[in-house]
């Protein structure tokens with residue numbers, strides 16, 4: 220599809236004898252949530268890491284905004300507007316929530332080579348950071364040390380960090396991981412809002428969240444995409460039920 | 469817990485009051501002791517930028533201390549012997565002017581910081597420590613073999629260098645110069661900590677992944693921190709050489725790198741006034757314990773161990789608690 224914002228072409232990653240990602244061609248089109256599901260060890264994180272540039276594919280390419288980005292570093296892809304969240308939060312724990320968000324804004328729009336002016340006095344930067352945090356429901360915790368946040372709040376901040384990039388696409392690796400029912404519901408609503416800003420490639424274990432958010436679902440098993448379809452199609456797909464949903468089908 | 473800024477203020481007052489008292493009660497030795505404190509503190513303020521803010525455990529900061537020292541030594545040596553440093557491609561003479569010497573010390577340190585930093589930052593962790601140490605040893609052995617400037621014996625400078633309008637041989641006046649430079653360095657560090665660069669560097673220390681994901685270059689941030697850090701330590705080296713009117717390869721020694729790091733650790737890594745506290749404690753203990761026993765390093769080592777074991781934030785951390793977050 221030519222109007223895809225992001226696409227992979229025959230992406231393959233081998234770790235020695237293991238093929239963690241096998242000939243994967245998927246894409247993300249404007250306005251959608253494209254969920255990737257699959258059992259543990261299916262290669263979801265490996266796929267995300269290659270899309271985001273922290274892992275080099277053995278073969279295949281990644282295209283983002285019409286440009287082949289396979290050779291670009293993770294940092295360069297972020298700068299181009301790829302907003303990634305990590306399965307295991309990567310946050311600056313000693314800093315406040317606001318400082319984390321300001322770091323994000325600084326990274327994309329700001330200039331880190333200012334040595335004298337207090338950054339918290341930079342109204343514009345601060346405003347953008349606060350806006351992002353309010354979108355993920357963290358407005359009350361601006362001054363809280365990130366290390367003191369609950370697990371769920373950290374997940375929210377993780378998404379807030381991606382937002383600060385004003386991304387053209389979100390890439391989220393299990394944003395609901397470890398959240399309880401309440402937390403998942405809350406985050407699902409947040410993602411529903413975010414989708415209006417940029418399409419989301421969503422790796423997620425939580426089937427309720429996936430089925431309520433996703434426009435398309437791809438099923439990954441042993442590194443291979445076995446099928447892609449709408450939520451209803453996936454729900455009723457025999458192969459999927461056997462390979463993955465088997466336990467509750 | 470006492471607020472950190474009040475503790476800092478008290479420390480500054482101490483650094484003003486003690487030398488003044490010593491001046492009026494005619495105790496020049498105390499002033500000299502305090503001058504060493506202030507110069508060591510400045511060297512450690514430099515290291516604190518790399519170590520405390522950037523998380524770079526450099527065991528090679530003697531490189532900058534030594535370069536600052538030799539910048540002073542070489543410039544002043546040529547000035548006192550009326551010989552040019554070089555005649556080609558252009559005539560380069562020595563100088564006895566402190567400001568020029570400082571400038572040279574800072575520029576040379578920055579250049580060395582850029583090269584050593586760029587090469588060392590390809591590694592992390594223990595390898596980074598070892599490679600910075602190795603670089604310092606290179607400078608050490610080079611200085612020993614550089615016979616033009618005294619080799620192993622070092623270089624003596626007969627008269628302290630000049631500062632416009634001051635008599636630098638008067639202990640209190642030389643102290644004032646060093647103290648003023650320390651205050652400027654502290655001010656600079658304080659601004660740095662709260663700046664955009666400080667925020668990014670602080671994040672780079674804690675999570676390279678995060679910094680790269682927001683589109684910043686963690687290695688470049690750390691390299692700049694390393695260079696700035698070296699510049700301050702280099703300036704301290706020039707002052708130290710001027711205090712003693714003597715430079716020798718020992719300014720490049722690994723022991724010196726270790727001592728500078730000890731100042732930072734005693735006082736509190738990443739704390740603005742940590743290096744000041746560390747330098748005060750070190751010089752005083754060296755003075756007192758050194759008077760009691762030749763093996764004072766052993767006692768000092770035990771004390772250091774206690775501080776490291778029982779307080780993660782050094783002495784400042786013990787007194788003021790955890791570092792406040794900026795609001």
Ligand SMILES: Nc1ncnc2c1ncn2[C@@H]1O[C@H](COP(=O)(O)OP(=O)(O)O)[C@@H](O)[C@H]1O
Nearest residue numbers: 234237239257258259260261262263264265266
């Ligand atoms: N760095 C690595 N080295 C070797 N094998 C790896 C590495 N990373 C992942 N794998 C293997 O690749 C497969 C896919 O892992 P991963 O992408 O983390 O799965 P998922 O995120 O779907 O649970 C697993 O079998 C895992 O053991």
Ligand SMILES: [Mg+2]
Nearest residue numbers: 263264265306
């Ligand atoms: Mg995973």
